[in-house]
Amino acid sequence: MTHLAVAVILLGAGIGVLRSTINAFSTVIASDAAGVTFGQGLWLRIAILVVTWAVTVAFVMRYAARVKADPSKSLVFDRKATNEAHFLKDTTADVAFTRLQQLVLVLFALTFAVMIWGVSSGEWWMAEMSALFLAAAIVIGVMARLGEGRLVEAGVCVICAGGGGIPVVRGVDGKMEGVEAVIDKDRTAALLAMALGADVLLMLTDVEAVFRDWGTPTQSPIGRIAPDALDAMDFALGSMAPKITSACDFVRAGGRLAGIGRLQDPRAIVEGRAGTQIRVETSVSERRLPPREAAKISTGRKPGSVQGHL
Structure with a gap:
């Protein structure tokens, strides 16, 4: 039921x-x-x-x-x-319904009550409503001691750090200000994975793996590879390049495995049966890759080049 x-x-x-x-x-x-x-x-x-x-x-x-x-x-x-x-x-x-949880629900309801008052009587619009919900999220998050790590440990599937947010930078005076930029979802995922101390980072898309000779009759998927070998290759900007950079940063920061592959293949990618697995062990690269992939290659779509696709 x-x-x-x-x-x-x-x-x-x-x-x-x-x-x-x-x-x-x-x-x-x-x-x-x-x-x-x-x-x-x-x-x-x-x-x-x-x-x-x-x-x-x-x-x-x-x-x-x-x-x-x-x-x-x-x-x-x-x-x-x-x-x-x-x-x-x-x-x-x-399962007990604690006083802290009760207080969180009261604050949550109070936030909506304030929003209704602001819109109906205070001439509020998007800026005021956004500020209200941001303040409420911060207060409730701090009060309830929430965090990605705690939710992950509890077995909760956390959806966070997505692209499309408001990019900000901290100036020399310590103040935060917005900038015109794009938050890349792959690099954001890698940053979050490193902050959490994750063992595995999966970047799932609609292609089965990273390909060598992409777009040519001889294209073939790359299985296991080390980040140093990937440094010698060029990938299409705005397509596979952000995923490769993010994967290499993650494993070099201590991650055990970064995988790139299809949305329906997460288990197979982790087990090495599908997708591209990126690890720091140089022996993986030496054992799996042909010699030509160790050399720097051009970005043109000719045999020997590596391209990506989303």
């Missing part, structure tokens, strides 16, 4: 977004674009929210009753054994 809990969250969130009453990022912005106040039509939106909420609750409860009466009616019945083994492996643990 675990997927019912997921349905409650996803359907509930979906209804809340689609039938938003005072959402600053959808209703208020849309009202402003239409030249009306967001209070216009509020009661109609509330009525639609109540109706759709009731329909959603009825749908979930009806489905739950059907599955309870006949488990084979479940949409994930074929994964019953796997799900039970994963989610019911420790049902005796007494």
